[in-house]
Amino acid sequence: MLTGQQTWKFERQPHIISTATIVGPDEAKGPLKDSFDKCYDSLDINEKTWEKAERQLLSEATSLALTKKNLTKDDLQIYVGGDLLNQIITNNFVARELGIPYLGVFGACSTSMEALAIVAQLVSTGAVKKGMAAASSHNCTVEKQFRYPTEYGAQKPPTAQYTITGAGAAVIALDGDGPAIEAATIGKVIDLGITDPFNMGAAMAPAAVDTIIAHMNDMNRTPKDYDLIVTGDLASVGHPIATDLLLKEQVPIQTTQFDDCGLMIYNVSEQPVQAGGSGAGCSAVVTYGHLVDELNKGHLRRVLVVATGALLSPLSFQQGESIPCIAHAVALKGKGVD
Amino acid sequence: MSKQKRKPTKYSKSNLSAVEYQNFAKTKEPPRSLLKNCIMAFLIGGAICCAGQGITELYMYIFKMSKEQASDPTVATLILISVILTSLGIYDRFAQFAGAGSAVPVTGFANSVCSAALEHRSEGLVLGVGGNMFKLAGSVIVFGTVAAFFVGIAYIVFGIGGH
Numbered sequence: 001m002l003t004g005q006q007t008w009k010f011e012r013q014p015h016i017i018s019t020a021t022i023v024g025p026d027e028a029k030g031p032l033k034d035s036f037d038k039c040y041d042s043l044d045i046n047e048k049t050w051e052k053a054e055r056q057l058l059s060e061a062t063s064l065a066l067t068k069k070n071l072t073k074d075d076l077q078i079y080v081g082g083d084l085l086n087q088i089i090t091n092n093f094v095a096r097e098l099g100i101p102y103l104g105v106f107g108a109c110s111t112s113m114e115a116l117a118i119v120a121q122l123v124s125t126g127a128v129k130k131g132m133a134a135a136s137s138h139n140c141t142v143e144k145q146f147r148y149p150t151e152y153g154a155q156k157p158p159t160a161q162y163t164i165t166g167a168g169a170a171v172i173a174l175d176g177d178g179p180a181i182e183a184a185t186i187g188k189v190i191d192l193g194i195t196d197p198f199n200m201g202a203a204m205a206p207a208a209v210d211t212i213i214a215h216m217n218d219m220n221r222t223p224k225d226y227d228l229i230v231t232g233d234l235a236s237v238g239h240p241i242a243t244d245l246l247l248k249e250q251v252p253i254q255t256t257q258f259d260d261c262g263l264m265i266y267n268v269s270e271q272p273v274q275a276g277g278s279g280a281g282c283s284a285v286v287t288y289g290h291l292v293d294e295l296n297k298g299h300l301r302r303v304l305v306v307a308t309g310a311l312l313s314p315l316s317f318q319q320g321e322s323i324p325c326i327a328h329a330v331a332l333k334g335k336g337v338d
Numbered sequence: 339m340s341k342q343k344r345k346p347t348k349y350s351k352s353n354l355s356a357v358e359y360q361n362f363a364k365t366k367e368p369p370r371s372l373l374k375n376c377i378m379a380f381l382i383g384g385a386i387c388c389a390g391q392g393i394t395e396l397y398m399y400i401f402k403m404s405k406e407q408a409s410d411p412t413v414a415t416l417i418l419i420s421v422i423l424t425s426l427g428i429y430d431r432f433a434q435f436a437g438a439g440s441a442v443p444v445t446g447f448a449n450s451v452c453s454a455a456l457e458h459r460s461e462g463l464v465l466g467v468g469g470n471m472f473k474l475a476g477s478v479i480v481f482g483t484v485a486a487f488f489v490g491i492a493y494i495v496f497g498i499g500g501h
Contacts, residue, residue, distance in 0.1 A: 049460040149457035151424045152474065153433025153440050153449045155375075158368040193356035194363060202363040206352065213349045222347055241366050251349050272434065275368075 004218025006211075009183045014123040016332070017130075017176035018071070019288035020064035022057045024139065024165025026273070027285065030266040035289035036166075037064055043140055043165060050150070051089065054138035057281075058083070058094045058167040062134055065169040069176075076100050076171070077128035080118045082111035083136045084163075084280050085145060090136050109204075109233050110187070110309030111135045112168065112284035113328040117184035119172045120330070124181075129173065136167035137279030146197070146314055159199040159237045162273035164265060168284030170292075177335065179295040179303075185215040185329040189311065193322045197312060200323065201238020201262075201275055204308040207325035208234060209245040211306055215329045216251065224255040227300045230291070232283035232307035232327070233262035235276030261286035261307075283307040287332075295334040303332045375437045382439030390416055390443075413444055420445035424452040450474040 003009040021036045028039030038060065040046075045053035058081070066072060079098055081091040082105040095102035107114040115133035122128045140150045142163040148154050172181070190210050194203035208231045216222060223229055234242055239260040246253040261283045262276035287305050294300040306329040312321070354362070393415050397408040423429040429449045433440045440446055451471050458470035472479065 051460075144457055148474065149453035151427060151430050151449070151453035151456055153424075153430045153436075153446060153453075155434055155437040155441075157370055191356075192354070192359040192363075194360065199363075199367065202366065205363075206354070206359060209352060213351055217348050220347070237366060237368065241363060244362075244366075245352055245354075249349055249352055272431075 003183070004214070006188070006214045007183050007185045007218035008117065008121055009219065010120060010124040010181060012124050012174060013180040013182060014120045014172045014174055015176050015180050016170045016178045016288075016292055017173050018065050018069040018171040018178070019169065019292050020061045020068060021168045021285040021289040022061045022064070022166060023281075023285055024057075026139070026162070026271060027164055027166055027265055029271060032265055032286065032290045035293050036285060037289070043138075050138055050140040050144060051085065054083065054085070054090045054136055054141050054167070055093050057138065057165070058090055058134060058136040058169070059097060061136070061167040061169040062094060062098060062132060065132065065171050069171065071130070071171065073098050073100055076130050076132050078103065078119060078122055078131040079134070080105060080115040080131065081134035081136075081169075082106050082115060082280060084108065084142050090141075091134070094134075107307075107326060107328065108309030108311050109137075109278055109280050109282060110307040110326050110328045111280040112232070112287065113184070113305055113307035113330045116170065116172070116181070116330050117186065117328055120181040120184060123172050123174055131172050132169055133172060134167065134169035135280040135284040137163055137165070137281035139163045139165045139279075142279060156274055157198050158274055159196070159201065160274040161200060161233065161235050161262060161276055161278035162266070163279040164277045164282045164285065166279075166281040166285040168281060168288035170288050177296075179292055179332045179334055182331040182333055183215075183219060184331070185211055185218060187211040187214075187327040187329070189324045189326050191322050191324040195317070195320070195322045197310075197317050197323065199237060200278065200310040201233075201235045202241055203238075203323040204310055204325040204327065205234055205238040205241040205245060207327040208232075208238075208242050208306050208308045209249070211327040211329050212246065212304070213249060213251060215304065215331070219331070222255070223251060223253050223258070226256050226302045226304045226331075228257045228259060228291075229253070229304045229306065230258075230264070230286070231260045232305075232309070233276070233278035234260050234308060235262040235278065236268055237275045238308075239263060264290065291332070295332060298334055301334050301337045305330050305332065378435060379437050379439035379442075382436040383442055384439075386416070386439070386443045386445055416444050417448040420448035421452045424449045425456065429453075447475055447478065450478075
């Protein structure tokens with residue numbers, strides 16, 4: 001049901017009944033390594049091309065999310081997924097394998113929560129009984145498409161972010177164990193004129209702030225109502241900016257834990273990831289791995305995941321356009337929380 | 339969340355203008371270590387050039403070549419080393435701290451061609467490798483040729499520049 005201007009509050013709350021996360025070698029060296037289902041020790045994922053490698057990650061994540069709960073693809077009536085590649089080919093090809101109704105979505109790195117919000121809405125309204133939401137990214141496919149060839153020796157500035165290699169998938173249904181999805185706030189495109197694609201944290205921070213404020217206003221909540229508010233991939237440059245912007249608007253963000261998936265997934269000071277992680281897979285693997293674990297264990301009661309996306313293309317950047325950004329928020333709550 | 343009724347809190351949305359935000363974001367950018375980059379570029383770029391000089395001396399000594407004769411095989415050797423290091427996945431890591439030191443010498447040029455060729459191999463030999471291997475180096479060749487043209491004109495007209 002629409003609540004306020006931008007928020008869908010689910011009267012019948014769907015649950016994340018199963019999740020799976022598969023990551024690459026750099027994520028396996030990060031602090032969340034134990035929360036992932038499978039870590040590959042090489043970026044090629046035993047495939048011949050980077051694109052196939054990313055597809056393999058997503059394919060494994062989708063099938064593992066099903067087999068964990070003894071489900072088959074026939075139990076699903078919808079698959080909603082997206083990635084960062086042109087024409088979202090990773091998801092198109094995985095949907096071909098799955099052979100179930102499919103909606104491909106693109107929200108850059110906000111895709112994970114965009115897909116989750118859509119599936120939650122479809123499940124909540126009864127349009128489908130069970131659905132799957134997924135998102136993936138691969139460091140090398142993204143480098144190749146958005147930046148330079150992977151082996152090209154260009155020095156990256158400290159504001160740059162490192163695209164994570166990983167795929168996360170979640171099965172959503174009305175009945176079942178697992179965190180409940182309370183609400184989703186669909187973001188607006190915000191562009192404050194940042195043009196540097198090596199500083200996407202700063203570009204995306206205002207979008208995250210806009211969505212967080214919209215969510216709090218629509219739901220009549222304050223940050224304190226959440227144990228954790230986590231942005232998608234603002235990293236070490238964008239996340240402090242978002243904190244400053246929120247405090248400037250008198251949003252008491254300091255009353256809760258405010259973190260960022262791009263900072264959580266790596267040891268940012270030790271790993272060569274510049275400002276931190278990014279990519280559509282970043283918020284997907286952190287949410288479906290670590291956060292769902294913590295909610296299920298009762299360590300966290302309520303979490304707001306605000307996945308942020310920079311909606312640029314290499315073409316728009318080369319033509320001198322600034323970076324339009326978006327953020328979608330999904331509110332999750334643990335079992336037995338009212 | 340507590341069930342008791344709470345006075346609705348409405349937070350105002352930011353009314354920061356784009357220019358104000360850009361200026362604010364600028365202050366939050368971690369500074370690029372210009373001095374360190376300059377020193378690294380000087381040391382590593384210099385080391386690559388010294389290695390090149392060493393190779394020239396070696397060719398002059400072993401094959402009794404003149405300085406001019408030894409120059410082409412020296413460049414070819416540096417390119418070969420760069421291409422091998424690129425293919426082994428070493429050159430890009432080295433470039434992150436070497437900066438301009440690894441980008442400016444001929445090894446950087448070789449790296450740009452080799453990395454693009456490797457990257458697009460999966461798209462086929464003609465459209466993939468052939469069509470893409472100069473996608474980074476192409477602009478260097480184009481503007482290098484344009485610059486050479488104007489230097490040539492200046493040489494004809496004024497009898498200066500060129501060689």
